[in-house]
Amino acid sequence: MPMSLPSPCSPLSEFLPSPSLSNHAVFLNNTRKLSCHKFSGLKLVFIPAASLPTTKSYPPETTVLQSPILGKKEQRLYPKEGEELKGLPMKEEEQESLDFDEKDSKFQVSDLLNAVKALPCKERVDHIVRVLDKEIGVLSISDFNDVLMALVTANESDLVLKLYSGLTCYSLEPNSWTFTIMVRCHCKKKDPSEAKRVLDQMMLKGFNPNVATLTTLINSFCKIGQLQNAFQVFEVMDRIGCKPNIQTYNCLLKGMCYVGRIEEAFELMEDIKKTVEPDIYTYTAMMDGFCKVGRSDEAMELLNEAMEMGLAPNVVTFNTLFDGYAKEGRPLKGFGVLKLMKQKKCMPDYISYSTLLHGLLLWGKVLAGLRIFKEMEGNGLEADDKLMNSLVRGLCRKSMKEIDLVEVAYQMFEKMKKRGFVIEHSTYALAIQALCVANKVDDAFINLLQMVRLGYIPRLIAINNVIRALCLGGKVDEAFYVLVLMYENSKIPSRMSYDLVIHELNRQERTLSACNVYGAALVRGVVPHKKPRR
DNA sequence: GCCATCACCC
Secondary structure, X not given: OOOOOOOOOOOHHHHOOOOOOOOOHHHHOOOOOOOOOOOOOOOOEEEEHHHOOOOOOOOOOOEEEEOHHHOOOOOOOOOOOOOOOOOOOOOHHHHHHHOOOOOOOOOOOHHHHHHHHOOOHHHHHHHHHHHOOOOOOOOOHHHHHXXXXXXXXXXXXXXXXXXXXXXXXXXXXXXXXHHHHHHHHHHHOOOHHHHHHHHHHHHHOOOOOOHHHHHHXXXXXXXXXXXXXXXXXXXXXXXXXOOOOHHHHHHHHHHHHHOOOHHHHHHHHHHHHHHOOOOHHHHHHHHHHHHHOOOHHHHHHHHHHHHHOOOOOOHHHHHHHHHHHHHHOOOOHHHHHHHHHHHOOOOOOHHHHHHHHHHHHHOOOHHHHHHHHHHXXXXXXXXXXXXXXXXXXXXXXXXXXXXXXXXXXXXXXXXXXXXXXXXXXXXHHHHHHHXXXXXXXXXXXXXXXXXXXXXXXXXXXXXXXXXXXXHHOOOHHHHHHHHHHHHHOOOOOOHHHHHHHHHHHHHOOOHHHHHHHHHHHHHOOOOOOOOOOO
16 A cells, blocks of 8 residues: 555654664765865854953953954954944944943944845855954844854854854844744754754744745754654644645655665655656655665666656766665676766766775776776876775785785875875775785885884784784894884784794794893783793 | 755775
8 A cells, every 4th residue: 555645644653763773774874974065164253252352342242253264363353452443333222232331332244244135145155254354233133144044054053053142132033034044054053953943933933934944954854864853844844734845755755765764765755756746856865775775776777767757867866876786796787877877968976986986996896996997087087085095905905815916006005105195094004914915025014114104003913914924034123123113102012923023033043032022022011922942 | 035866984
């Protein structure tokens, strides 16, 4: 029986998350990173007026905006001593509410706000930065909203909260739009519960939220797996007669997939088809759901269905499939996806290539990976440090089974260093391990020294690998040097480390040295199994 | 006015 869309008449429990989540694996792959916002370079900080280095006095609760990126000392919000303040004269009641110590202070943002209002949303913050060294003063709630909105857009949630909490200081009453902004702000901070409280407050004041606001909140709950709360908001929507749109449904669909309730999500999708027109987001979300649980073929079927419906898959749609096949252990399927993608005139992007490449490397398809890497570079997409590290690690891992590859791996590793890529600890570790396996003892030794010089403390297993390789090659002095290097970096070698060195010293009949090493071990609280030969 | 999608993990 098809599941109907939740409404106040249908039992909510059908849509609520099961008490124990059936698919924990889903969560493992959902550590998402915050994307860099256009304005992330902007850092606006509040400085308590009380701490401002000025002879003018400000009310203790007053804070001013200051941007560290302005840098210059001259760019500030408060006037220089003796400087004439610009801006409109303050209204009587504002002066009253601000409770200035000096009533003749004029703290204005009117100029800023007027200029900001004239700008499109996205450019507002830049402008704020530019004119922030002018004084600030608040006119109306809608001006206030404009500043709040600009700051939310600029990912300055904390700043928004501070501004909002000072609202009453300026004798301003929040209006519908203020509440909407605050809901968004809390959602952006991944705190939908707080957003819900704002929503309740908003409705208590007689304002009705619209579909965009409610969808934001639903999405926020879904993103942290709180489907029950998401559906509660969905219910509110129905109650106030606000019609959900395709975005709303897509959020719920995604939420269901996120908590592993794939079948229900699929049923929901079928119902969406009956209610509203699904879009490519709907399909992509469902495909992602299938992919995340290892059902990429079904995702591919959905892609075909979407295309038959005349929906144009985008780069995200395809990238979802790359990831699905990669996780499933069928990374070569990615080549077919890549081909289809190009057929559909969809340009693969950085994520396409890196996902495919990671998948190939993960499953040992290193040569195929190299091919993709070259195609990627050929398309003008430069691999970043992380991807390069990953590629080299993949090559190293593979080269431990296919010794011939060790040269390719090591060349790439050295090329990375030359090009100035950051080499991660784990990359050094794997390179060293691969070099040991390939019996390139000197290179392994050199790289161990190099990584220590870079401030990495190698793990015992890496240390012992190198010590073992050195000892096997008779290079016991170098092996001993590794021990010393460890002391110097406050890392106590293991019993195994000492055993290897003592054993080789014994073999070379360097009894005195063996005794010294044995003694050194005891001093550090390690009792080697191997004893110096008498 | 404001709302929805994808990757790297060593």
